[in-house]
Amino acid sequence: MRPEQPPGGRRARPVRRDGDRRRRRPELRHVDGPVLPGERVRLAPARQPGQPLRHQAARAEHHEDPASHGAPGDGPGGRAHPARGGPLSPPAGREVRRLRHARPAGDRGERVPVRGAGDRRLALRGGRGPPGIVSALPLAFRLAARVERGRLLRWRARAHRLLGFLLGLVVRIEVSGLENIPPRGPVIFAANHVSSLDLPLFLSISPRPDFTGIMGDEVRGKRGRLRLIPFFCDIIFAPRGARESVLEDAVRALARGDLIGILPEGACSGTGVMGKAYSGVALLSARSGVPVVVGAWYGQEQIAANLRRLRRTTVRIRIVPAMPLEGASAEQAQEETDRLMRAVASMLPPSYRGIYA
Numbered sequence: 001m002r003p004e005q006p007p008g009g010r011r012a013r014p015v016r017r018d019g020d021r022r023r024r025r026p027e028l029r030h031v032d033g034p035v036l037p038g039e040r041v042r043l044a045p046a047r048q049p050g051q052p053l054r055h056q057a058a059r060a061e062h063h064e065d066p067a068s069h070g071a072p073g074d075g076p077g078g079r080a081h082p083a084r085g086g087p088l089s090p091p092a093g094r095e096v097r098r099l100r101h102a103r104p105a106g107d108r109g110e111r112v113p114v115r116g117a118g119d120r121r122l123a124l125r126g127g128r129g130p131p132g133i134v135s136a137l138p139l140a141f142r143l144a145a146r147v148e149r150g151r152l153l154r155w156r157a158r159a160h161r162l163l164g165f166l167l168g169l170v171v172r173i174e175v176s177g178l179e180n181i182p183p184r185g186p187v188i189f190a191a192n193h194v195s196s197l198d199l200p201l202f203l204s205i206s207p208r209p210d211f212t213g214i215m216g217d218e219v220r221g222k223r224g225r226l227r228l229i230p231f232f233c234d235i236i237f238a239p240r241g242a243r244e245s246v247l248e249d250a251v252r253a254l255a256r257g258d259l260i261g262i263l264p265e266g267a268c269s270g271t272g273v274m275g276k277a278y279s280g281v282a283l284l285s286a287r288s289g290v291p292v293v294v295g296a297w298y299g300q301e302q303i304a305a306n307l308r309r310l311r312r313t314t315v316r317i318r319i320v321p322a323m324p325l326e327g328a329s330a331e332q333a334q335e336e337t338d339r340l341m342r343a344v345a346s347m348l349p350p351s352y353r354g355i356y357a
Helices: 133-167 196-206 224-232 244-256 280-288 300-308 330-345
Strands: 026-033 040-043 092-098 110-116 119-125 171-176 186-191 211-216 236-237 261-262 292-298 312-325
Touching: 040 292, 092 186, 119 292, 133 196, 133 224, 171 196, 186 280, 196 211, 196 224, 196 292, 196 300, 196 312, 211 244, 224 236, 236 244, 261 280, 292 300, 300 312, 312 330
Parallel strands: 171 312, 186 261, 186 292, 211 236, 211 261
Antiparallel strands: 026 092, 040 092, 110 119, 292 312
16 A cells, blocks of 8 residues: 655655664774784774873784784884874774674785774785785886886887988988897997087987987086977986996986987087097996997088088998997996997098097
8 A cells, every 4th residue: 555645745754663674783892902813893083081082093903923012102013103102002992893794814915994093094914915906006107107108209209200300401311230229128329429419310310219318417507409308318417426326327227128328428529539438338338238339420510510501411320230348347447438439430530530540
């Protein structure tokens, strides 16, 4: 029989009788001491007589060995709470509410939600914790960083092609041996330093967008075209006296699989004549185990003069296969660097060889 309708037209709410089945709330109980292993509990602060409402924080921990509790007032393993200085084990008289469908903590661990002194925490009990959203966050961050890195490299590849088109208006590039640069994996490229256009010239012909250059720290504060460098490549600045930090950054870039470009001379003479080279390239090759691809170029020092006369400049670039370098000591690293620079000088006209003639 249908219940009577009220004057407003709405159905009246049925009245519950004592015999109806109702949803029962979990009972509360008081516990003294730590929570037993295998329990999932929710802790709620209870105000004790003569104690303020926001008392010292407590955390449910898995204590199997009473000797590991430490002195009174210490946290897990005998350490006090760093922020509040109070004990981390739950005090006596704490109200504990058992969670429904509780599962015992296995070998892989179980998360225990803990609430104490107005804050919420996730305590990990029994081991590493089950695979879930929290444990998958580092992997998600790495995948997101890899996707972002791939997107950046695709944009840089387009920027390199645009740079090659713009340089092709004023420069005629003749390159040989470009196949000696591997298409992927860690690579060190070293060449002579002719002018400030060495980096744009190499980026315009490089088959790889993952290029990282090493530049002196004195150019960091300069303005102008250096603002555009992050659009084309990564840069490791090399301050004077900070060789170890620069080598660590370069080794990290090689471990990522980048192409590292080094001009061992550090500074150009303006005329293209080779000068004394530093031993950092040999130290980097010895520390990372990556051989060095040797390149030589010349002609870019005449770009500015020919541009004023509306002439295109011919730049010749030659790249030879990689050669391993050793740098167990500073003297050996300098000898290996001089050997590399002599190989570079052998591919240049005699007027460019300088001290390596």
